Amino acid sequence: MTVLETIQRSAEFLAKKGVDSPRLQVESLLAHVLRLPRLNLYLNFERELTSAELEIVRGFVKRRGAREPLQHIVGSTSFCGFEIAVDPNVLIPRPETELLAERAWSFLNFLSTGRNQPTEPLAALDFGTGSGCLAVALALKCACARIVALDISFAALAVARANAKRLHATVEFLESDGFDALPSGELFDLIVANPPYIPSAEIAVLDPEVCKFDPRLALDGGADGLDFYRRLAREAAGFLKPTGRLMLELGDEQAASASDLLDAHNWVVEAVERDYAGRERILVAAPGAA
Ligand SMILES: C[S@@+](CC[C@H](N)C(=O)[O-])C[C@H]1O[C@@H](n2cnc3c(N)ncnc32)[C@H](O)[C@@H]1O
Incomplete structure (x- = not known):
C-alpha cells in the first residue's frame, strides 16, 4: 500500500x-x-510502505480509533517548543x-531585569506539575530563577523528572499534597x-x-470544579513574597467564581x-496589603 492510500x-x-x-x-x-x-509525506505519496511499517501504522491507527490520544501513541507532545514526554500518569499539556507559561516567564524576566544586585535568586513554584511542562519551560526560559515543582502523584513526578533531565532543565521536584510538604517560610516570587x-x-x-486517558487526579476539581481555587486562595499567600504573583489557568466559565474566591481572601485580581x-483562561493575582 502507498503512503497516500494508507492516509486515505x-x-x-x-x-x-x-x-x-x-x-x-x-x-x-x-x-x-x-x-x-x-x-x-506529501513528497512521498507514491512510496510503498514495507510490510513492517504497515503493521506498525495499522496498530497505531487501531489504537487511535479506540480514542487513545495521539500523544500517548507517539509518547510526547510539543509545549512551548520543547518536546515533553507523556504517559497515562500525566495530563497531556494543552496549547x-x-x-500561562509565557505570562509566567515574562513576569520572571521582568523581575530579573529590575534587580541591580540580587541578594537571592528569583524563585517560582509550579503547583501540580504533571508532566513538568510548565516547570521545564520556566527553567529553560528564565535561567535566573530557581524553579520548584510539586505534585501529589509520585508517578507524574517520575515523568516530570525525566523530562527535566532530558531537556537539561534544573527543577527541584517535591511530592506534596498541595503546599503540605513545603517548608513553612519558603517564599516565592511566582506561583503558577x-x-x-x-x-x-x-x-x-x-x-x-x-475521560479515559487523562488521569482523574489531573481533572477532578470537586463538585463545582473550584476546590483547588479555594485551596490556592486560602493558602498560596503564605508562600508568596509581598511583591509576588499567583498565576492560574481557569476552566471554562470559572473566571468570575475564581475571582470571587480570591477577593474573599484578600487577593487583588x-x-x-x-x-x-x-475564553477567559489565565488569571493573575497579587496578594493584598496585610
Ligand atoms: C491539570 S493537571 C496540570 C499538569 C501540568 N501542570 C499541565 O499544565 O499540563 C493538575 C496536576 O495537579 C496534580 N494534583 C492533583 N491534586 C493535587 C494535590 N492535592 N496536590 C498537588 N498536586 C495535585 C495532578 O496530579 C496533576 O498532575
Whole structure:
C-alpha cells in the first residue's frame, strides 16, 4: 500500500470512529513511524510502505480509533517548543497552558531585569506539575530563577523528572499534597498552577481521549470544579513574597467564581486573559496589603 492510500483509508476509518481531524491524525502517526516531518509525506505519496511499517501504522491507527490520544501513541507532545514526554500518569499539556507559561516567564524576566544586585535568586513554584511542562519551560526560559515543582502523584513526578533531565532543565521536584510538604517560610516570587478544574460529574461526558486517558487526579476539581481555587486562595499567600504573583489557568466559565474566591481572601485580581478561542483562561493575582 502507498503512503497516500494508507492516509486515505486510515482517515476514513478514524472518521467513522468519531476522531476529530482524522486526516491530520493519520498523517502525524505515519510521519512518526516513517521518521519524516509530516509535510514531507506529501513528497512521498507514491512510496510503498514495507510490510513492517504497515503493521506498525495499522496498530497505531487501531489504537487511535479506540480514542487513545495521539500523544500517548507517539509518547510526547510539543509545549512551548520543547518536546515533553507523556504517559497515562500525566495530563497531556494543552496549547492554552502555553499562554500561562509565557505570562509566567515574562513576569520572571521582568523581575530579573529590575534587580541591580540580587541578594537571592528569583524563585517560582509550579503547583501540580504533571508532566513538568510548565516547570521545564520556566527553567529553560528564565535561567535566573530557581524553579520548584510539586505534585501529589509520585508517578507524574517520575515523568516530570525525566523530562527535566532530558531537556537539561534544573527543577527541584517535591511530592506534596498541595503546599503540605513545603517548608513553612519558603517564599516565592511566582506561583503558577494549572489545577484540576473539571466538576466531578462532568468528567464522564468529556471526550474519550480525556475521560479515559487523562488521569482523574489531573481533572477532578470537586463538585463545582473550584476546590483547588479555594485551596490556592486560602493558602498560596503564605508562600508568596509581598511583591509576588499567583498565576492560574481557569476552566471554562470559572473566571468570575475564581475571582470571587480570591477577593474573599484578600487577593487583588490584576488580570484575566483570554485564550485563542476567546475564553477567559489565565488569571493573575497579587496578594493584598496585610
Ligand atoms: C491539570 S493537571 C496540570 C499538569 C501540568 N501542570 C499541565 O499544565 O499540563 C493538575 C496536576 O495537579 C496534580 N494534583 C492533583 N491534586 C493535587 C494535590 N492535592 N496536590 C498537588 N498536586 C495535585 C495532578 O496530579 C496533576 O498532575
